[in-house]
Amino acid sequence: MKHDITTIEDVQLLVNTFYSRVREDAALGYIFDGVAKVNWEKHLPVMHSFWETVLFGKASFKGNPLAKHTALNAKTPLTEAHFSTWLALWHQTIEDLFEGPVAQSAKSKAELMKILMLGKIQQEGRIPIVN
Ligand code: HEM
Numbered sequence: 001m002k003h004d005i006t007t008i009e010d011v012q013l014l015v016n017t018f019y020s021r022v023r024e025d026a027a028l029g030y031i032f033d034g035v036a037k038v039n040w041e042k043h044l045p046v047m048h049s050f051w052e053t054v055l056f057g058k059a060s061f062k063g064n065p066l067a068k069h070t071a072l073n074a075k076t077p078l079t080e081a082h083f084s085t086w087l088a089l090w091h092q093t094i095e096d097l098f099e100g101p102v103a104q105s106a107k108s109k110a111e112l113m114k115i116l117m118l119g120k121i122q123q124e125g126r127i128p129i130v131n
Helices: 010-024 028-034 038-056 064-073 080-097 102-126
Strands: none
Touching: 010 028, 010 038, 010 080, 028 064, 028 080, 038 102, 064 080, 064 102
């Protein structure tokens, strides 16, 4: 019987399962392990506190995701396709493990972040016509 995301252990299970799938994905795995060379021992706890903050309103996350992804995009272009794969894996992982209003909100909040990040990345790459 599936339940909703209610504890930090739930968040950890979700995040850890998600990133193990990300690393197995042909396109995304290369960006994380080949380009960014992510230190997972550091990154996973950061992502636990990010989602704890987003889902439970606990002010544990300190970071700057927009700056991190803009910098990453300068090394290797992050495309709409990358973000769509990311989001599809996120949704699938949630659906495999949980159900309920918090699980629902984890999906919609990731979708919003995708739109914000893509917007920011595209803005950085744009040629200014005015100013
Ligand atoms: C194409 C999709 C994405 C790729 C390839 C990607 C990749 C990365 C990488 C390489 C890092 C840096 C890890 C490190 O510091 O070593 C990172 C950080 C992070 N990402 Fe993503 N990401 C993607 C989408 C997203 C989305 C949609 C979200 C939010 C829902 C997100 C949330 C974060 C957060 C919160 C951090 C930590 C930022 C910080 O430490 O300040 N990412 N991401």
